[in-house]
Amino acid sequence: MAPPGILNRYLLLMAQEHLEFRLPEIKSLLSLFGGQFTSSQETYGKSPFWILSIPSEDIARNLMKRTVCAKSIFELWGHGKCPEELYSSLKNYPVEKMVPFLHSESTYKIKIHTFNKTLTQEEKVKRIDALEFLPFEGKVNLKKPQHIFSILEDYGLDPNHIPENPHNIYFGRWIADGQRELIESYSVKKRHFIGNTSMDAGLSFIMANHGKVKKNDIVFDPFVGTGGLLIASAHFGAYVYGTDIDYNTVHGLGKASRKNQKWRGPDENIRANLRQYGLEKYYLDVLVSDASKPSWRKGTYFDAIITDPPYGIRESTRRTGSQKEIPKGIEKCPESHVPVSLSYHLSDMFFDLLNFSAETLVLGGRLVYWLPVYTPEYTEEMVPWHPCLKLISNCEQKLSSHTSRRLITMEKVKEFENRDQYSHLLSDHFLLYQGHNSFREKYFSGVTKRIAKEEKSSQE
């Protein structure tokens, strides 16, 4: 039994994608399971090797049942910058913590992974043999061992400069793998119902994790589209609601988004998507509704709001308008009889979203949404704020050379009182994001410049 106050150290092997999104995902999940993020490493940055202190193996296992950013977790027994340091570190690891896994009745195997370098079979065997000093008393079983141990050698991140010797070597007991296989099994390629802007499966799970979604939660997406974000939350056991201003999308009507397909089939709607994955029981309802004019009664009943609002590029930003204001050539939904037209200024949309979240989230509930930015003008102060919501994380994903979107996660820390609706208008932040209202023009400005340049050079 470890003395009180000493946390066990674990090694997380991270996947090398969505780099900025990884730390907030792990922190959110640890907090969800009663752990807290503590580590002896200063920065995580680009490395796939993270050493964390976690209070118990149970918390570590729960973490792995949710993460799509981490590939595996190991109970760390030793590490060093060279073999000698590793062996000495292993000799310092308390024997009583090793014995439960090495005793004579146990079976085990030792694997070796090298990162950014390939070793010959002979080199691998040599390294495993060098660990003979460890008190292994059990039998080796390569097929179905009770315990798997791993040596992990880190040869850096640059495939063009592979060092002779590793930067770091780790040795640990394998505990569990993460949920990266969800990315393939929930791939948009196989989904029955998709739209132009359906979210990549990996990112939708990351969003649900940033949102700390848990079993029996109610999760809401006010810009639900084809429901991709709801699927991730339903997979984690939450019951889901969605609204969208587009009648056809909510009903699953109209032109299909798949290449070579003209019209959507009868099996294409949000409910059918959940049914495809055996998650239909988590479908509560979807509604045709304008997110700027919500129809929910006063109260706090959403545990998380997870959404990807339209940026005005591939899908237009819209809200309902008045009969007198319809510009020509605007679509009118035949069954709703309400003109859906006015362009919705982006900054208004985000402040409506924050106000709505502050009002309807339970205390401690999270809002997770994408904020499009024009990179040359972006500053942190531009991120919309609200007195009831605390900023938890802000992760960038590049879209083009001069645009990106940021995944913003906020947590409700204060109950909503009516006057909060107006205080943001006094803030400089509101004015700063106003500039982004012309996001659509800025997004395309790069394109038109490039086309003009190409035309010019082809004429020369």
Add this chain to the structure above:
Amino acid sequence: MRLLTHNLLSSHVRGVGPRGFPLRLQATEVRINPVEFNPDFIVRMIPKVEWAALLEAADNLHLIEVPKEPIQGYEHNEEFLRKMHHVLLEVEVLEGTLQCPESGRVFPISRGIPNMLLSDEETET
């Protein structure tokens, strides 16, 4: 549309405020759709339910066996929870209307999906 959802919806016609709740429910087509019973979820929902609105809607749909109020110790009362599960989640209105009690404005429900869109003139500023 489920009765749990109906219980959370309100009219946002200009000027009605809190008098926009609850919406008056009329149904021309209802389906009973079995959903896996999850007592933990139902227990979580009970405190959020506006009971009078639920009873009125259930009455409009001619449902029987609807508990009149949360009973003492409901967290462990399986019979109560199963009845609430049925009322809240297993009764789906496929075709019908929701009417704002204050303004009379009607919101249609078609294929189980309510359409809550209002024009600019109709909503609060």
